[in-house]
Amino acid sequence: MxxxxxxxxxxxxxxxxxxxxxxxxxxxxxxxxxVSETLIPTPQSVWESCVTIVKEGYKGSTLLEHLGASMSRLIKAYLIAIVTAVPLGLLSGYNSKIKALIEPIVEFYRPLPPLAYYTLLVLWMGIGDGSKIMLLFLAGFAPIYIACVSGVNRIKEDYILGAKTLGADSRQVFFFVIFPAVLPDIFTGLRTSLGVEYTTLVAAEMVAAVSGIGWLVLDASNYLRSDIMFFGIILMGITGILLDQIIRLLEKRIIHWKGKN
CATH class of the missing domain: 1.20.5 (Single alpha-helices involved in coiled-coils or other helix-helix interfaces)
Incomplete structure (x- = not known):
């Protein structure tokens, strides 16, 4: 210790x-x-931009409104990804027929750059938050799904056979053997998914957005305001770390046995 x-x-x-x-x-x-300050701003200018945006906002919205808009899109997409990818991933790992049905779709779109199909989402769902949330959802779904399938496949068959020998039916095996054993992989997928969604956030706020941290960085780049860009990037990094720490804290509390072997 x-x-x-x-x-x-x-x-x-x-x-x-x-x-x-x-x-x-x-x-x-x-x-x-x-190097020119246009390329790499001084820490002082980044701090001054931070103070100005905190006090006065940016382009008609306060910093909290920009941050809230991004977090709203991110969290909604993230929660939808969790409630769909976890059960589908577990079922796919447990049942080869379900896996054969879902995995080709996931494997097809997973390598695609988000911008490659974002225009289609805008055409289908409009320029509102719906298309942005769908883009983030698609980005975050695959890592969770793959982690769940991989976790189920790694379970030793002896555990399942032992549970069945003791009289457990398929439902009991799933909920009391498979699900607890896959929890570490699920949380790995959750952390990976959050990172992927966050990197997609800027792309999601490229079209018809007037708020959000990703939009703030993009808008500042149009005016070569590298100080504001650095501030936005640093803020996104800090926010991402905080969200990841929340997931790690939940993992520590839920999987309290992890690392105690």
């Missing part, structure tokens, strides 16, 4: 040191004048 805590402190120290080094390097590069 002591050794584990010691390693945890060392890892946190290393991570903190990396962040400090990056910030120092940022200060050094921008202060030396090696």
């Amino acid at each position: 002591y050794e584990k805590q010691k390693n945890g402190v060392i890892e946190k120290t290393i991570s903190f040191s990396v962040v400090v080094v990056v910030i120092i390097a940022w200060f050094a590069v921008t202060s030396s004048g090696i």
